[in-house]
Amino acid sequence: MGLGVLLLLGTGVILLATEITSGILAYIVGVLMAVALVGYVASIVRGTPETRRSVAPYALLKPGMLWLSIFFLAPLWALFVMSLSSKESRFDFFPSFTWEWENYQEAFTRFRPQFVRSFTYAGIATVLTILIGFPIAYVIAFRGGKYRMVLLGLVVIPFFTSYLIRTLAWTTLMNDNGPVMNTLETLRLVTVFEWLQIVDNGRLLSTPAAVIGGLTYNFLPFMILPIYVSLEKIDTRLVDAAMDLYSSASGAFRKVVLPLAIPGIFAGSLLVFIPASGDFVNAQFLGGPNTTMIGNSIQDQYLKQLNYPVASAMSFVLMIIITVGVLVYSKFMGTEELA
Amino acid sequence: MSAPMSRFSRVGRWGINSVAVLGFVYLFAPILVIILFSFNDPAGKFNIRWTGFTLDNWADPFAEKQLTDALWVSLRIAFISTIISTVLGSLMAVALSRYKFKGQGGVNLFLVLPLTSPEVVIGASLATLFLNRGVDFGYATVIIAHVMFQISFVALTVRARIRGFDWGLEQAAMDLGASPIRAFWKITFPLILPGVLAASLLSFALSIDDFIITFFNAGSLVTFPLQIFGASRVTIPPQINVLATMILFISVGIMVLGAVFGNLRRKRQGETL
Numbered sequence: 001m002g003l004g005v006l007l008l009l010g011t012g013v014i015l016l017a018t019e020i021t022s023g024i025l026a027y028i029v030g031v032l033m034a035v036a037l038v039g040y041v042a043s044i045v046r047g048t049p050e051t052r053r054s055v056a057p058y059a060l061l062k063p064g065m066l067w068l069s070i071f072f073l074a075p076l077w078a079l080f081v082m083s084l085s086s087k088e089s090r091f092d093f094f095p096s097f098t099w100e101w102e103n104y105q106e107a108f109t110r111f112r113p114q115f116v117r118s119f120t121y122a123g124i125a126t127v128l129t130i131l132i133g134f135p136i137a138y139v140i141a142f143r144g145g146k147y148r149m150v151l152l153g154l155v156v157i158p159f160f161t162s163y164l165i166r167t168l169a170w171t172t173l174m175n176d177n178g179p180v181m182n183t184l185e186t187l188r189l190v191t192v193f194e195w196l197q198i199v200d201n202g203r204l205l206s207t208p209a210a211v212i213g214g215l216t217y218n219f220l221p222f223m224i225l226p227i228y229v230s231l232e233k234i235d236t237r238l239v240d241a242a243m244d245l246y247s248s249a250s251g252a253f254r255k256v257v258l259p260l261a262i263p264g265i266f267a268g269s270l271l272v273f274i275p276a277s278g279d280f281v282n283a284q285f286l287g288g289p290n291t292t293m294i295g296n297s298i299q300d301q302y303l304k305q306l307n308y309p310v311a312s313a314m315s316f317v318l319m320i321i322i323t324v325g326v327l328v329y330s331k332f333m334g335t336e337e338l339a
Numbered sequence: 340m341s342a343p344m345s346r347f348s349r350v351g352r353w354g355i356n357s358v359a360v361l362g363f364v365y366l367f368a369p370i371l372v373i374i375l376f377s378f379n380d381p382a383g384k385f386n387i388r389w390t391g392f393t394l395d396n397w398a399d400p401f402a403e404k405q406l407t408d409a410l411w412v413s414l415r416i417a418f419i420s421t422i423i424s425t426v427l428g429s430l431m432a433v434a435l436s437r438y439k440f441k442g443q444g445g446v447n448l449f450l451v452l453p454l455t456s457p458e459v460v461i462g463a464s465l466a467t468l469f470l471n472r473g474v475d476f477g478y479a480t481v482i483i484a485h486v487m488f489q490i491s492f493v494a495l496t497v498r499a500r501i502r503g504f505d506w507g508l509e510q511a512a513m514d515l516g517a518s519p520i521r522a523f524w525k526i527t528f529p530l531i532l533p534g535v536l537a538a539s540l541l542s543f544a545l546s547i548d549d550f551i552i553t554f555f556n557a558g559s560l561v562t563f564p565l566q567i568f569g570a571s572r573v574t575i576p577p578q579i580n581v582l583a584t585m586i587l588f589i590s591v592g593i594m595v596l597g598a599v600f601g602n603l604r605r606k607r608q609g610e611t612l
């Protein structure tokens with residue numbers, strides 16, 4: 001706890017020294033430092049270990065909880081209020097609260113294709129990450145031996161390069177003269193891929209497949225790591241037991257390994273589906289005008305059209321659909337555990 | 340470990356192995372492209388087609404001034420936001436793993452919420468708060484946003500690392516006459532330090548790479564990802580690849596060093612115990 005106070009003080013000094021604060025941040029850090037300091041002093045000075053024990057957890061939690069309340073919960077409320085606001089006259093710069101339910105109607109009707117596309121793309125990408133990620137996690141967990149940590153490192157390493165640069169690299173791979181298209185042409189597979197609707201008019205970029213591929217790639221580690229964690233815990237003697245009792249190999253896999261991997265698959269699905277459905281980078285770089293996702297529309301309405309109310313309504317709808325989806329999915333998968 | 344699994348049928352094993360190998364190829368294909376194209380000598384403004392080998396880009400990695408400035412902005416933001424979030428998040432982790440108190444489940448849920456909300460929603464909602472309050476967008480708003488999502492990561496990472504930690508040791512030190520502060524510095528701090536360091540590295544990386552939330556809250560401030568996004572329609576200079584490759588190798592270096600030191604430490608502790 002002494003460390004906390006010290007570092008908070010240090011942070012305050014750094015902030016003031018670098019002169020990059022516009023007042024508000026220094027103010028907030030100041031308040032949080034004071035809160036932490038008061039809580040800390042209270043928790044040691046006030047006599048007995050018992051009272052210390054009862055005060056300390058709240059003192060430790062307070063600064064972080066305050067930060068999350070002010071900058072996570074309060075903004076969500078502000079977003080909700082904004083989603084029911086409208087400009088009362090054309091000359092108002094800023095919308096005011098008017099119970100404008102039409103914003104939601106507009107969000108639903110005008111942007112329905114983007115909503116549908118987002119959830120379809122994110123859903124397909126989630127399934128693909130399971131199909132690709134599970135074998136990788138499986139091989140690392142059961143065949144990795146002493147190289148397990150190295151292999152896990154290899155899974156993470158690609159993600160030390162910037163998200164945007166990684167996605168841009170896919171344009172190099174998938175453009176009309178890029179290695180992927182060239183390979184397809186030499187193997188005379190272009191027509192097959194056109195029939196599968198992966199390639200469109202001899203192009204791979206700007207297709208839904210390209211966007212889904214990008215999403216799958218970018219969120220793959222979020223599937224591999226949780227599945228690995230759940231597979232690693234499996235006692236392999238259970239598999240032996242199943243086989244000793246005359247289960248077939250695939251039977252043992254289905255009845256023993258898979259059920260024990262479900263928590264990992266569940267956690268991975270959330271970690272992939274949620275960011276994928278709100279993403280707009282992949283659609284921007286790899287997609288075209290017919291592959292825009294809801295993230296693109298929210299970003300466009302909010303930052304370019306400055307249509308804050310409708311953008312807010314869209315964000316809220318996205319959030320609610322995801323929350324309901326997560327609840328249904330957790331019922332379906334039979335797990336309540338999130339983290 | 341691998342022995343029981345080898346009882347699975349040979350075909351199944353082959354299948355799963357080859358999917359895993361292909362999976363690794365998939366993971367690394369763009370990374371190889373990034374590294375390779377840092378040596379490209381692009382004909383036009385877009386470094387997306389191979390035209391010829393050159394070392395010029397590496398001779399002058401900071402040639403693109405806007406890109407370099409943006410990287411510098413990102414590093415400053417990451418540095419400050421990491422310090423704040425590491426402190427706040429670690430304190431929360433200690434509270435959660437050390438004490439039993441009312442509302443613990445609620446706090447746990449509250450910590451997970453920011454991670455299960457789409458980034459566009461978080462970005463748009465924070466921007467709305469700032470717009471409502473008339474806050475100027477810039478360093479402060481970006482740092483605030485980054486700290487917000489980093490806190491959860493730090494708290495959950497540190498909590499996972501110090502689970503099962505024996506808090507009785509601190510009490511023992513105090514029973515033997517150490518002041519609470521001394522007990523903290525001598526006992527608790529060294530024990531939670533590895534977890535805290537790991538969490539701070541993670542949150543530093545998250546901050547440098549964050550695009551979507553930053554996009555909503557940066558105003559006219561340009562971070563490294565924002566610069567790449569903004570410029571990508573006009574020009575993709577090879578320096579992007581050079582800087583990305585440098586960042587990659589530095590991060591891998593840190594990771595390898597961390598692993599090596601972790602191993603040494605464990606060995607040393609194993610000998611003394």
